[in-house]
Amino acid sequence: xxxxxxxxxxxxxxxxxxxxxxxxxxxxxxxxxxxxxxxxxxxxxxxxxxxxxxxxxxxxxxxxxxxxxxxxxxxxxxxxxxxxxxxxxxxxxxxxxxxxxxxxxxxxxxxxxxxxxxxxxxxxxxxxxxxxxxxxxxxxxxxxxxxxxxxxxxxxxxxxxxxxxxxxxxxxxxxxxxxxxxxxxxxxxxxxxxxxxxxxxxxxxxxxxxxxxxxxxxxxxxxxxxxxxxxxxxxxxxxxxxxxxxxxxxxxxxxxxxxxxxxxxxxxxxxxxxxxxxxxxxxxxxxxxxxxxx
Amino acid sequence: xxxxxxxxxxxxxxxxxxxxxxxxxxxxxxxxxxxxxxxxxxxxxxxxxxxxxxxxxxxxxxxxxxxxxxxxxxxxxxxxxxxxxxxxxxxxxxxxxxxxxxxxxxxxxxxxxxxxxxxxxxxxxxxxxxxxxxxxxxxxxxxxxxxxxxxxxxxxxxxxxxxxxxxxxxxxxxxxxxxxxxxxxxxxxxxxxxxxxxx
Numbered sequence: 001x002x003x004x005x006x007x008x009x010x011x012x013x014x015x016x017x018x019x020x021x022x023x024x025x026x027x028x029x030x031x032x033x034x035x036x037x038x039x040x041x042x043x044x045x046x047x048x049x050x051x052x053x054x055x056x057x058x059x060x061x062x063x064x065x066x067x068x069x070x071x072x073x074x075x076x077x078x079x080x081x082x083x084x085x086x087x088x089x090x091x092x093x094x095x096x097x098x099x100x101x102x103x104x105x106x107x108x109x110x111x112x113x114x115x116x117x118x119x120x121x122x123x124x125x126x127x128x129x130x131x132x133x134x135x136x137x138x139x140x141x142x143x144x145x146x147x148x149x150x151x152x153x154x155x156x157x158x159x160x161x162x163x164x165x166x167x168x169x170x171x172x173x174x175x176x177x178x179x180x181x182x183x184x185x186x187x188x189x190x191x192x193x194x195x196x197x198x199x200x201x202x203x204x205x206x207x208x209x210x211x212x213x214x215x216x217x218x219x220x221x222x223x224x225x226x227x228x229x230x231x232x233x234x235x236x237x238x239x240x241x242x243x244x245x246x247x248x249x250x251x252x253x254x255x256x257x258x259x260x261x262x263x264x265x266x267x268x269x270x271x272x273x274x275x276x277x278x279x280x281x282x283x284x285x286x287x288x289x290x291x292x293x294x
Numbered sequence: 295x296x297x298x299x300x301x302x303x304x305x306x307x308x309x310x311x312x313x314x315x316x317x318x319x320x321x322x323x324x325x326x327x328x329x330x331x332x333x334x335x336x337x338x339x340x341x342x343x344x345x346x347x348x349x350x351x352x353x354x355x356x357x358x359x360x361x362x363x364x365x366x367x368x369x370x371x372x373x374x375x376x377x378x379x380x381x382x383x384x385x386x387x388x389x390x391x392x393x394x395x396x397x398x399x400x401x402x403x404x405x406x407x408x409x410x411x412x413x414x415x416x417x418x419x420x421x422x423x424x425x426x427x428x429x430x431x432x433x434x435x436x437x438x439x440x441x442x443x444x445x446x447x448x449x450x451x452x453x454x455x456x457x458x459x460x461x462x463x464x465x466x467x468x469x470x471x472x473x474x475x476x477x478x479x480x481x482x483x484x485x486x487x488x489x490x491x492x493x
Contacts, residue, residue, distance in 0.1 A: 040377070040378075042375060045372055045373050045374055050375075051375050098377075098382065098383070100384070101382060101383055101384030102383075102384050102386075118382075120377065120378060120382055121377040122377060123377055123378065123379035123382065123383055124376060124377060124379040125376070125377050126365075126369040126372075126374040126375070126376060126377075127374055127375050127376070127377050128374065133377060134365075134369060134374065136365055137365040140365075187383065189379075189380075189389065189393075192379050192380075196364070196365065196366065236392060237392070237458060237461045237462075238388060238389055238392040239388035239389075239392070239469075239472055240383075240386055240388060240389050242469055242472075243386055243388060243469070250467070250468070250469070252467060253467045253468070256461060256462070256464055256467060257464065259462075260464060
């Protein structure tokens with residue numbers, strides 16, 4: 001009897017394994033904690049050096065689990081190592097690097113179980129120093145899509161609350177969480193070759209976020225501004241962006257929806273609740289002090 | 295000789311390009327300072343008669359905004375290096391299918407051009423070239439492999455093309471579906487190409 005139930009359990013476990021995620025099934029290899037970190041170094045334009053890869057030995061059991069912890073530990077030994085970091089929790093987007101060939105945020109990515117760990121700056125960006133790159137054109141692209149709410153007939157924005165149904169709000173889940181780390185844009189080969197005119201996955205994700213916001217009135221103009229060969233349509237659905245996003249967002253899907261809206265194949269749905277619902281007529285009553293508790 | 299107090303004097307408000315120089319007067323030479331010229335560059339006459347700008351004169355220049363250069367030119371002028379991209383980025387399956395689509399597409403276009411060019415410009419009919427290939431007397435295996443190689447671009451481009459068309463329709467866009475359809479493409483390509491190579 002035990003043999004039968006054992007076999008039964010094995011079968012169940014086997015079929016469950018087929019459906020579980022890959023990370024659970026891989027046997028955990030014990031890697032020696034003394035790792036080699038190969039980090040891209042460049043001393044800046046005044047140093048007149050060529051960029052090079054420098055190796056550092058580090059015992060990862062002496063520092064925290066994340067790559068940022070390792071970088072800080074290495075910086076203790078070699079203070080000239082330069083990198084961006086701020087929140088250490090994956091919300092600011094400062095610490096984006098290229099780790100083992102894939103872009104990620106160093107503060108929320110665990111040190112991979114490999115003997116040699118290669119850390120490079122974000123691909124195809126001008127390097128200011130070591131891992132710090134010039135992000136100006138990335139942010140200029142983001143600014144160009146007018147990442148703010150535009151209302152047509154409301155006068156001053158902010159006087160009354162804009163109404164939005166829960167379903168309309170859920171459309172923006174997966175879009176508003178973008179931290180502009182540029183991991184996606186710098187992983188896109190199309191952005192490498194056409195970065196000045198193609199807006200890139202991050203900016204297009206934000207453009208889509210503003211287009212489908214039910215409270216925004218300027219959809220037509222927003223879509224019209226994206227109607228050219230480069231701004232949105234240089235996306236060739238390479239999908240590297242969705243693989244690279246450290247927040248788990250899906251820029252490729254958002255861009256496809258955006259492309260369908262721009263080309264007129266889809267139409268933005270009418271908001272379920274009129275956003276101006278709470279606008280009171282006449283005196284808006286902003287001057288009166290309302291008591292919070294009766 | 296050095297002044298204990300600094301005295302700024304403004305004369306005419308002339309064009310922006312002129313500079314307003316702080317004048318330093320020493321108590322000694324107070325009376326000996328000559329009258330100012332119209333160009334607002336007062337010069338201290340010191341005892342030995344030489345006109346000289348004193349060390350702690352502050353010169354103000356009009357603000358000239360920096361000449362605008364686009365991102366690339368600005369960085370290239372600064373001689374900043376470009377971070378590595380193609381040579382270092384991991385070859386993900388999605389990126390490889392995408393570039394594979396482009397490469398097989400180019401190959402197919404090349405096939406079409408070659409075929410049409412050959413039809414136009416090469417002498418004799420197609421039979422002569424078929425008999426040339428037959429006279430090479432290649433083994434069955436070699437012919438099979440050659441047919442496989444020639445047919446692979448067709449198969450891959452066709453099935454991957456369907457996959458990309460479905461992406462454009464908004465289907466199969468979740469990462470799980472992207473990978474699943476990529477593997478399906480490979481399987482279907484293999485099956486069809488081997489089938490046609492056998493014929």
